[in-house]
Amino acid sequence: MDLPPSPSQVPPQLLADPVFVQALAGRDFAVVFAMAHQAGVSFNRISEGCGIKADRVSKVARGKAAVTALETIERIADGLRIPGAFLGLAARSWEDKAASPGAELDEGDDPMQRRRLLRGALAAGLTGTALTALATTRQSLDQALAAEVPADLADLEAAAESYGYGYHGQPPTRVLADLVADFAEIRPLLADPGPVAQRVRVCRIAGQMAGMAAIVLHDLGARTEARGWFATASRAAAESGDRQLHAWILAREAMVPLNYGAPKAAVALAERARHTAGSRPTAAATLAASVAARAYALAHQDDQAREALTAADRCMECLDDSQRADTWLTHGEQKHHVHLSHALTALGDTRRARESQTRALELSAPTSTMTRTLLKIDAAACAHHDGDTEQACRRTTAALTHLPADYRTGLVHRRARDLYRSIPATHQHERAVRDLRDALAA
Structure with a gap:
């Protein structure tokens, strides 16, 4: 039976406030309670509605206490009438499906309508509304993974293969919207019983698909959301029994901390990926060794980085043509040199780094906008390492300036900012350095 209206219900406009939505996603109840109070919901009402003592509500709102227990979080969702998806919970019993975030993306709706809605939400950027829609779609499959499977999967398998070919000149948000719309079609296949072989395929x-959605979110700079999608991808891969897919997901996940300032965490994930992939030379094993080399290099563990580079090269030489294809799910020569470029640049081996940059650019299609930009920033970092800081700044500024707006993502910005931060303070007054700083600020 549905619950009656709650006197502590938060005003509907709060659920459209990006700050409030982000606080819910992070379960930051200091912000949640404080904003609810500012919107006219007293601490006493929050206390009564959520079954939490009033003085504790006040302490939480002031950051003097925290809420971590799942049972308490569920009481807060029910007391404040916050749909479960906002807090990473299942839909609450009182939720009106039509008003639930992401409900318009439910699997019962027309797939084209779902795709249009996702594209519209993402076109405005990774706002609270878009992130909620993404999380709702992912979590719905998480809930269904406990069930069994069904039917003809050829269309979905073909869709997954097509997404593996990357952006192909499309804006990342467009690719993400399409990916998630097709991903939502998987859930019904997990809801019906069927042969084990079919469930493995699903x-x-x-x-x-979850892994590729995570890749796009990583490229866009949405680290928390990327980790959530990688977790779903890992769970699905583990259930499928495909160790190479699981290793590929772990290696790709390692690139999140790798590219956002946590190389030691990246090392741990990359080594897990190497262990999962096993000793056979596969695309996943080659990727895992390549990512490990980059992580070790950034962590200033040069010997381990060179060992991983040697292992990656050795695996690469043994891959057959199918595993050398130029897709996200395989490990082609172009991708291999992109990884080598970054690892060798971090190691200060600028001669070999430039060789890999040149080869990777030769193999990159003109539509590989993001990859080509990252290679240009690597080349600029080599120039800085070799003493030409002015040229490094000019190259990086040009790379950022000429980049289409849709590709000015978190990853590209982070790589350029890392180069800027490596420039000694004695150079900060120089024109080229100031131009780079302004380009990053813009």
């Missing part, structure tokens, strides 16, 4: 597709 879980494999789910792992591939």
Whole structure:
């Protein structure tokens, strides 16, 4: 039976406030309670509605206490009438499906309508509304992974294969919207009983698509959301029994901390990926060794980085043509040199780094906008390492300036900012350095 209206219900406009939505996603109840109070919901009402003592509500709102227990979080969702998806929970019993965030994206709706809604939400950027829609779609499959499977999967397998070819000149948000719309089609296949072999196929597709959605979110700079999608991908891959897919997901996940300032965490994930992939030379094993080399280099563990580079090269030489294809799910020569470029640049081996940059650019299609930009920033970092800081800044500024707006993502910005931060203070007054700083600020 539905619950009656709650006197502590937060005003509907709060659920459209990006700050409030972000606080809910992070379960930051200091912000949640404080904003609810500012919107006219007294601490006493929050206390009564959520079954929490009033003095504790006040302490939480002031950051003097925290809420971590799942049972308490569920009482807060029910007391404040916050739909479960906002807090990473299942839909609450009182929720009106039509008013639930992401409900318009439910699997019962027309797939084209779902795709249009996702594109519209993402076109405005990774706002609270868009992130809620993404999380709702992912969590719905998480809930269904406990069930069994069904039917003809050829279309979904073909869709997963097509997404593996990357952006192909499309804006990342457009690719993400389409990916998530197709990903939502997987859930019904997990809801019906069927042969084990069919469930294995469905879980494999789910792992591939969730992994690729995580890649796009990583490229866009949405680290928390990327980790959530990688977790779903890992769960699906583990259930499918495909160790190579699981290793690929772990290696790709390692690139989140790798590219956002946590190389030691990246090392741990990359080594897990190497262990999962096993000793055979596969695309996943080659990727895992390549990512490990980059992480070790950034962590200033040069010997381990060179060992991983040697292992990656050795694996690469043994890959057959199917595993050398130029897709996200395989490990082609172009991708290999992109990884080598970054690892060798971090190691200060600028001669070999430039060789890999040149080869990677030769193999990159003109539509590989993001990859080509990252290679240019690596080349600029080599120039800085070799003493030409002015040229390094000019190259990086040009790379950022000429980049289409849709590709000015968190990853590209972070790589350029890392170069800027490596420039000694004695150079900060120089024109080229100031131009780079202004380009980053813009």
